[in-house]
Amino acid sequence: MRKKYHVDLSEAEHKQLLALTRKGKSSALKQVRARILLQADRSRHGLSRSDAEIHEALGVAVSTIERIRQRFAEEGLEAALERRPTTRQYERLLDGEAEAHLIAIACSDPPEGQARWTLRLLANKMVVLEHCDRVSKDTVRRTLKKTR
Numbered sequence: 001m002r003k004k005y006h007v008d009l010s011e012a013e014h015k016q017l018l019a020l021t022r023k024g025k026s027s028a029l030k031q032v033r034a035r036i037l038l039q040a041d042r043s044r045h046g047l048s049r050s051d052a053e054i055h056e057a058l059g060v061a062v063s064t065i066e067r068i069r070q071r072f073a074e075e076g077l078e079a080a081l082e083r084r085p086t087t088r089q090y091e092r093l094l095d096g097e098a099e100a101h102l103i104a105i106a107c108s109d110p111p112e113g114q115a116r117w118t119l120r121l122l123a124n125k126m127v128v129l130e131h132c133d134r135v136s137k138d139t140v141r142r143t144l145k146k147t148r
Contacts, residue, residue, distance in 0.1 A: 003051075005066070005073040007040040013077050014038070014045045020081075032060060033081050036068045098131045099143050105129075106144060119144075 009017070017034045020026055026034075035058055039049045049057070051065045072080035094102065105125055110117050119137035122144075126135050 003069070005069040006042055007037055007046070007069055007072055008043050009037065009041045009046060009077075010043075011045065014041065014043070016077070029083060030081050032058065033068055036060060036065055037072060037077075037080060040065065040069055093132055093135050093139050094126075094143055098126070099147075101129070101131045102126055102140065102143055103147055 017038050020034045021031055021038070024031070036054060039047050039054045039057060040051075042048045051062045054060065054065050055062050068080050102122065106117055106122055111121065111125075114121065119140045122140045123135045123137045126132055126140070
């Protein structure tokens with residue numbers, strides 16, 4: 001299979017990546033990506049290894065190697081080294097008012113036959129009282145944890 005994206009590092013980029021891998025001050029993700037680019041480099045400084053050889057040397061999936069090469073070719077060195085920012089938006093299940101109700105319920109006496117409130121009981125009570133449509137016990141846990 002013929003590669004669609006090639007890595008041709010300038011001398012300055014090559015030196016920057018070497019320094020990055022030798023110092024060990026950056027994240028592991030950045031270190032691995034720098035090593036991938038150094039090994040895939042086709043310029044006179046580089047090793048010009050195939051994806052299979054890089055996979056064997058670094059233990060990184062071939063699809064990851066292809067993706068790093070593509071990001072380098074399309075977006076440049078910094079984009080290839082950094083994690084892509086997330087675009088996912090999370091809808092909050094509990095707003096401030098619902099959180100206040102949850103805390104008030106948690107501070108109240110437990111239901112009949114229970115020694116204390118459990119996360120599951122609190123989540124069910126929030127739904128029964130219609131403070132929210134649905135809520136997981138983990139959301140209840142995180143909300144209570146940040147208020148203690």
